Ligand SMILES: Nc1ncnc2c1ncn2[C@@H]1O[C@H](COP(=O)(O)OP(=O)(O)OP(=O)(O)O)[C@@H](O)[C@H]1O
């Protein structure tokens with residue numbers, strides 16, 4: 001069966017079932033269908049869905065809808081196109097027959113396992129229920145609406161309508177939808193403690209209501225501490241993907257302004273911005289840029305004021321009430337004063353990877369590269385290297401293999417990449433000392 005035909009029939013079945021089953025909600029729609037029918041004002045896909053020719057043309061790039069709905073040269077028996085209104089739907093009383101037909105087609109199973117609405121029908125509604133199809137399982141794998149770009153766009157749209165304000169706020173942060181995030185947890189090698197922290201964060205998010213009920217509001221503020229290149233930013237982004245909530249990335253250097261008072265205002269703005277994206281991760285990078293010790297020699301009152309604003313903004317942000325999971329990252333521990341530390345309920349250390357971790361990181365990076373490499377031996381030669389350093393080594397090795405007209409890697413490529421990396425960082429060190 002032409003995949004075009006299956007595309008259209010899947011849409012028609014999904015619409016019919018979604019419209020008739022009260023339990024089904026917007027998160028049960030597969031992202032492709034949700035995106036096409038998304039209403040940014042209500043941030044929802046309203047019931048009933050009424051597929052029509054234009055919608056189908058746009059969704060699947062199908063020119064001739066009638067033709068796409070042909071089976072063996074004849075019009076599909078269980079659907080009709082209304083010539084006047086252009087509406088397309090399963091004909092009255094034909095849902096079961098249409099669904100039965102659909103299920104028998106090649107490739108239909110894969111579609112059902114990616115479409116909670118269909119899974120619901122075949123697993124719990126159909127005359128002959130299929131015990132191999134579990135709605136809950138399919139639904140749990142379907143990304144929720146908050147994971148999509150259109151979710152973010154709807155909020156941005158609303159902010160932009162709020163003349164002046166909202167538009168200005170958007171310049172202070174990068175906002176990414178989970179479906180756009182490249183980093184993923186299974187490509188990060190974590191320490192046992194980091195894995196524990198990850199679990200705690202997930203539990204806190206899932207049990208927000210519980211924390212509210214028992215009156216514990218002080219959760220969901222996490223500080224990542226560690227040298228450059230140890231995976232802090234990657235972890236925050238991968239978390240956004242894992243939890244399917246957007247990430248609002250703030251660089252403190254971006255919001256500090258030369259004008260007195262403007263920095264403080266920007267801090268308030270960016271926190272207000274994050275709260276609009278409930279639920280989301282607010283990731284504050286370069287945290288030490290502003291959260292420096294207030295008691296130190298720094299007499300500059302503008303900075304002090306900004307630090308106080310930042311601390312107050314952190315106090316006034318809550319995962320339980322605002323849906324904002326706050327993650328701040330810093331390279332320096334010494335620069336942060338006691339008042340800052342106190343505000344975080346979890347501190348996660350990002351250390352330079354151990355021997356074992358370095359091997360695992362190398363194995364992960366090399367996963368898709370051809371070549372039989374003894375990564376344990378490279379791990380031994382890369383003490384003090386961070387994950388980011390190891391990535392650079394592999395990139396260097398790949399490039400030199402390409403110079404040699406090879407797509408695969410041999411041990412020697414990596415060995416010499418390590419040597420040249422050592423040489424380079426050696427140079428960097430001397431330059432630094434001479435400065
Ligand atoms: N533990 C790790 N496992 C796998 N990859 C890692 C690990 N640590 C770092 N990397 C890789 O190194 C690169 C840089 O990491 P990242 O930018 O997250 O570091 P960072 O701690 O945020 O650094 P900075 O403090 O400079 O912002 C990423 O591509 C990441 O995949």
Ligand SMILES: [Mg+2]
Pocket residue numbers: 232233234285329
């Ligand atoms: Mg970073």
